[in-house]
Structure formats: C-alpha cells, structure tokens
Amino acid sequence: MNGRPTSSNVRRGPARGDENAATQPAPGDLLVLIPALNEEACIEGVLTELWDVLPGCDVVVVDDCSRDATAAVAAAAGARVLKLPHHLGLGGAVQAGYKLAFELGYDIVIRIDADGQHNPRDIRLIYDTLKETGVEMVIGSRFLPGSSGYQSTFARLLVIRFFRLMLHPILDHPVRDPTSGFVGVNRAALELFSRVFPLEYPEIEALVVLQRCVFRFREVPVAMRPRAAGTSTITWWKSTYYILHVLLGVFVNILKYDVRRLGGK
Amino acid sequence: MALLVVVLAPGLLGSIAGMVGLQDETMALLLLVGCLFLFVLFRLSMVVSALKENNIALAQRLAILEFRLADRHEEETKRS
Numbered sequence: 607m608n609g610r611p612t613s614s615n616v617r618r619g620p621a622r623g624d625e626n627a628a629t630q631p632a633p634g635d636l637l638v639l640i641p642a643l644n645e646e647a648c649i650e651g652v653l654t655e656l657w658d659v660l661p662g663c664d665v666v667v668v669d670d671c672s673r674d675a676t677a678a679v680a681a682a683a684g685a686r687v688l689k690l691p692h693h694l695g696l697g698g699a700v701q702a703g704y705k706l707a708f709e710l711g712y713d714i715v716i717r718i719d720a721d722g723q724h725n726p727r728d729i730r731l732i733y734d735t736l737k738e739t740g741v742e743m744v745i746g747s748r749f750l751p752g753s754s755g756y757q758s759t760f761a762r763l764l765v766i767r768f769f770r771l772m773l774h775p776i777l778d779h780p781v782r783d784p785t786s787g788f789v790g791v792n793r794a795a796l797e798l799f800s801r802v803f804p805l806e807y808p809e810i811e812a813l814v815v816l817q818r819c820v821f822r823f824r825e826v827p828v829a830m831r832p833r834a835a836g837t838s839t840i841t842w843w844k845s846t847y848y849i850l851h852v853l854l855g856v857f858v859n860i861l862k863y864d865v866r867r868l869g870g871k
Numbered sequence: 872m873a874l875l876v877v878v879l880a881p882g883l884l885g886s887i888a889g890m891v892g893l894q895d896e897t898m899a900l901l902l903l904v905g906c907l908f909l910f911v912l913f914r915l916s917m918v919v920s921a922l923k924e925n926n927i928a929l930a931q932r933l934a935i936l937e938f939r940l941a942d943r944h945e946e947e948t949k950r951s
Contacts, residue, residue, distance in 0.1 A: 686938070688934050688935070688938050689934060689937070689938075690930055690931070690934045691930050691933050691934060692930055694927055694930060694931070698927045698930070698931065701931065702930075702931040702934055702935065705931055705935060706935050706938060709935065709939075805924075805927060
C-alpha cells in the first residue's frame with residue numbers, strides 16, 4: 607500500500623503562477639491536512655488562500671461526516687476529500703488523515719483548521735522549521751514573541767494558561783500554546799501518530815505521547831485570526847468536559863508510557 | 872452464579888461478614904452484590920472502549936480504501 611504520492615493520489619490545487627516555484631516544497635513532500643466539520647461557509651476561502659500562497663500544494667480535506675455541503679464544496683474547489691463514514695471527532699479525523707498521508711509516503715504533514723483561523727502564509731515557516739531543525743513536530747503558537755492577531759476569549763486563555771503550567775513539568779520543556787491546531791509533523795511523528803493518537807481533543811495528549819516517545823517539538827510564532835464564518839462548537843459544558851477529559855488523558859498516557867518504560871518495554 | 876455460590880455455601884456470607892467486620896450477613900450480601908456490579912461495569916466499560924477503538928480504526932480504514940479506490944478509478948478512466 608505504501609508508495610510515493612503520484613499526481614493521481616492527491617489532486618493538487620490549481621497552479622496560480624510559478625513565481626515562487628523555486629522555493630516551493632517538492633511535489634509529494636508536503637501534504638496540508640484540513641479536518642472539517644460543517645465548514646461549507648469557510649472551506650472554499652481557506653483552500654483559495656492556501657493555493658494563492660502555495661500554488662499546486664497537495665491538500666486533503668478530512669470531512670468528519672458534515673451535515674452540510676463541506677465535502678462537495680471542498681471537492682468543487684479542487685481539494686481531495688477523505689470522507690469518513692461516520693463522525694469520529696477531531697482526533698479520529700486527524701488520525702485518518704495522518705494514516706492516509708503515511709501510506710501515500712508524505713514526509714511532512716501540516717494540519718490547519720477549516721475555519722480560516724490559521725494563515726496559510728505561516729505554513730512555510732512550519733515546513734522550513736521541520737526541515738531545518740529535524741524536530742518531529744512544530745506547533746504554530748499564538749503566544750510567542752512575533753505572534754500576532756487574534757488570540758482567544760478570556761475563558762479559553764485561562765484554560766490555555768492552566769495547561770501551559772501543568773504541562774511544563776510533565777514535558778520538561780515549556781510550551782506556550784499547547785492547544786494550537788496549527789501543527790506540522792515529520793514522517794517519524796506521522797508513523798507514531800498513525801498508530802497512536804488521542805481520539806478526542808488530541809493536541810495536548812499528542813504532546814505527551816510525543817514527549818514520552820522521546821520525540822522533540824518546537825514552537826514558531828504564527829498569526830491567528832478569528833474564524834471566517836459560522837460559530838464555534840465549543841460551549842461552556844464542552845470546555846469543562848474538555849479540561850476533565852484532557853487531564854485524565856494526560857495522566858493515563860503518563861502512566862501507560864512510564865509503566866512500559868519501567869517494565870523495560 | 873454468585874447467588875448459586877451463596878445458596879450452596881450458606882456459611883460463606885457469615886465468613887465474609889466476619890472478615891470485613893460486618894455484624895449483619897445481609898450487609899455482607901449487599902457488599903458482595905455491589906462489588907459484583909462494579910466489576911461487571913468495569914469489565915463492560917473496557918469492552919466498550921475496545922469496541923469503540925476498533926470501530927474508529929475500521930471507519931478510518933474504510934475511508935482510506937474508498938479514497939484510494941476513487942483514485943485508482945480516476946486513473947483508469949484517464950488511461951482509457
């Protein structure tokens with residue numbers, strides 16, 4: 607099943623001029639992954655902007671069983687769509703994309719949100735950092751010097767601060783934006799995440815899994831924007847559930863990996 | 872099964888009550904039933920979690936195979 611990506615594996619976006627061709631990632635090297643749920647209002651704009659910045663870049667939209675026309679709009683815009691047969695949640699959708707990318711032989715996968723919050727211009731920085739530093743994961747952070755734009759609501763900033771403080775001793779490394787969904791991984795991390803990936807609210811638990819497998823990550827400053835259209839599905843109830851779920855997930859992962867390590871496996 | 876054991880060995884409840892410091896055998900029976908329920912719930916929860924993980928893996932595999940099948944079909948259509 608494994609093999610290098612071919613032109614038929616993943617349809618490339620329309621080439622919009624080749625003025626940046628010399629600095630573009632090689633074909634089959636980079637895949638941009640966009641997990642989407644009910645984002646028909648935003649997805650076309652996100653794809654258009656992405657291909658303006660990276661003409662001809664390989665893109666897969668993972669449609670997590672949207673109730674609207676997200677998959678059709680994305681396909682009409684020129685993206686390939688990985689349609690999940692039923693709703694799996696963010697983690698399941700992202701992992702499906704990672705599995706596909708790994709099977710198709712991609713070296714680097716960068717995940718962006720389908721709501722337009724992430725600026726595709728920052729993809730290049732994440733890509734270059736992955737290539738130049740050799741770290742397994744690069745996170746686009748809203749809170750580093752050099753970051754700009756929208757950060758988040760007060761409540762979410764509190765949650766992020768809480769997890770930042772909690773994760774520092776666990777990861778033995780400061781992390782400024784642990785909940786960021788603007789993430790790039792190389793092939794080693796892709797292989798790991800194809801096998802093991804948290805299925806709900808994956809960002810923080812994925813960091814713990816990565817660190818426990820002695821992989822490295824780095825953060826780079828990115829510009830974040832408010833969502834382009836529609837409303838967020840995150841409510842107060844979901845936020846509370848999120849905190850409890852992630853806390854439990856983090857400690858289960860710590861136990862799992864540390865017990866294995868102590869057992870010599 | 873637990874009931875059968877208790878019926879076949881009526882003295883067992885008294886022994887359990889004595890071991891955990893309960894004076895009433897009925898309380899020992901309730902404790903036993905409670906522990907049994909907890910065990911069954913824990914076991915079922917593990918089974919459901921495993922089934923959920925398998926279900927997600929199957930859904931992902933199905934989606935990937937459909938994706939690759941569509942590619943193959945497209946490729947063949949282009950060739951012919």
